[in-house]
Amino acid sequence: MQFETLAVHEGRDIDPTTGAVAPPIHLSTTFERDPDGGFSRGFEYIRDDNPNRRSLEACLSALEGGIATVAFPSGMAAISAAIEALRTSHEGALFVPRDVYFGMRALLTETEFGRKLDVVTVDMTDAAAVERATRDRKPGIIWVETPSNPLVSIVDIAAISAIARKHGAAVVVDNTWATPFLQRPLELGADVVVHSLTKYIGGHSDVMVGAAIVRKDGPHLVELRSIQRNKGLVPAPFDCWLALRGASSLAARMTVHCGSAMAIANFLQGHPAVTAVHYPGLPAHSGHEVAKRQMRDFGGMLSFEVRGGREEAMSVAAALKVFTRATSLGGNHSLIEHRASVEGPATMAPEGLLRAAIGLENVSDLIGDLRQALAAITE
Numbered sequence: 001m002q003f004e005t006l007a008v009h010e011g012r013d014i015d016p017t018t019g020a021v022a023p024p025i026h027l028s029t030t031f032e033r034d035p036d037g038g039f040s041r042g043f044e045y046i047r048d049d050n051p052n053r054r055s056l057e058a059c060l061s062a063l064e065g066g067i068a069t070v071a072f073p074s075g076m077a078a079i080s081a082a083i084e085a086l087r088t089s090h091e092g093a094l095f096v097p098r099d100v101y102f103g104m105r106a107l108l109t110e111t112e113f114g115r116k117l118d119v120v121t122v123d124m125t126d127a128a129a130v131e132r133a134t135r136d137r138k139p140g141i142i143w144v145e146t147p148s149n150p151l152v153s154i155v156d157i158a159a160i161s162a163i164a165r166k167h168g169a170a171v172v173v174d175n176t177w178a179t180p181f182l183q184r185p186l187e188l189g190a191d192v193v194v195h196s197l198t199k200y201i202g203g204h205s206d207v208m209v210g211a212a213i214v215r216k217d218g219p220h221l222v223e224l225r226s227i228q229r230n231k232g233l234v235p236a237p238f239d240c241w242l243a244l245r246g247a248s249s250l251a252a253r254m255t256v257h258c259g260s261a262m263a264i265a266n267f268l269q270g271h272p273a274v275t276a277v278h279y280p281g282l283p284a285h286s287g288h289e290v291a292k293r294q295m296r297d298f299g300g301m302l303s304f305e306v307r308g309g310r311e312e313a314m315s316v317a318a319a320l321k322v323f324t325r326a327t328s329l330g331g332n333h334s335l336i337e338h339r340a341s342v343e344g345p346a347t348m349a350p351e352g353l354l355r356a357a358i359g360l361e362n363v364s365d366l367i368g369d370l371r372q373a374l375a376a377i378t379e
């Protein structure tokens with residue numbers, strides 16, 4: 001079965017008691033025992049397993065090509081669980097990209113758990129630099145985000161996985177921005193994929209869920225499952241239901257996100273008030289060739305730099321009428337954000353940079369909106 005078909009059908013059997021095509025939401029916290037004390041219907045207590053979580057996990061495993069999925073209440077919960085699960089079997093440092101997701105940087109610096117980790121920051125887009133860094137420190141876990149935030153840079157997943165294998169390290173790919181429709185890291189050598197389903201997979205900016213998907217059976221999966229159940233890091237049934245519903249239309253939505261982002265990148269590139277456009281679909285982008293190889297399309301995220309600096313970028317964001325000034329990505333609405341002010345002094349984002357999550361509005365309306373907002377600073 002192809003991706004689109006799996007996305008609609010996996011984890012979604014017709015309800016045998018009612019014939020309901022849309023799956024029911026099971027809020028029950030507890031499940032009846034058989035007369036002999038067993039649980040032949042497969043469920044015992046909501047935290048251990050429940051029907052909506054199991055459905056979501058089955059669907060995500062099929063979409064990422066993994067053996068199993070462990071769902072979490074947020075992307076950050078999935079990320080910290082993945083680090084914890086892999087650390088026990090992979091001694092060594094945690095290698096993270098220089099432009100690691102801002103929430104992950106906070107996890108590493110603002111929590112006791114994170115501060116205890118031996119963290120090495122590398123330019124993950126440069127495989128040779130990663131290899132060089134292994135001479136000083138043995139890698140335990142290598143962390144990949146591609147495309148990255150906010151410069152939308154591209155990491156060669158196969159190349160990094162080959163380096164990790166050589167050193168006995170595990171590779172985790174945060175696949176939130178690409179989604180499995182565009183990129184399947186487990187097939188490129190990654191051991192674990194993590195997601196914020198809050199973004200493209202949920203797809204409508206109305207649910208927070210996370211997940212970790214593993215390539216093969218074994219200690220990683222056992223450990224992740226144990227963290228989920230025993231630390232109580234479990235998403236609610238309704239949240240799982242919403243994320244599963246989002247997954248069913250992922251392919252169709254991603255196609256629109258990607259097509260519109262490409263058109264907008266081309267428009268911005270030709271605009272006199274724009275000094276740089278960061279989008280891997282542009283042939284001049286440093287990650288274009290790798291992206292072409294490992295992705296089906298180039299994604300719905302881009303960033304651009306406005307002539308001038310912070311003040312000009314803020315005034316463009318203020319003048320936009322169709323774009324909404326808000327953080328996050330992956331929903332119907334196009335969102336715009338001045339990352340330098342969101343991230344504060346530790347930011348790698350240039351002051352004139354705006355990050356755009358391209359939504360599902362008509363692309364001419366989006367381009368028209370950008371044109372009128374940019375006009376103010378070229379006058």
Ligand SMILES: *Cc1c(COP(=O)(O)O)cnc(C)c1O
Nearest residue numbers: 074075076101103174176196198
């Ligand atoms: C949003 C995001 C996360 C965190 O996910 P939450 O669901 O907000 O906890 C992690 N990684 C990336 C790349 C993200 O965009």
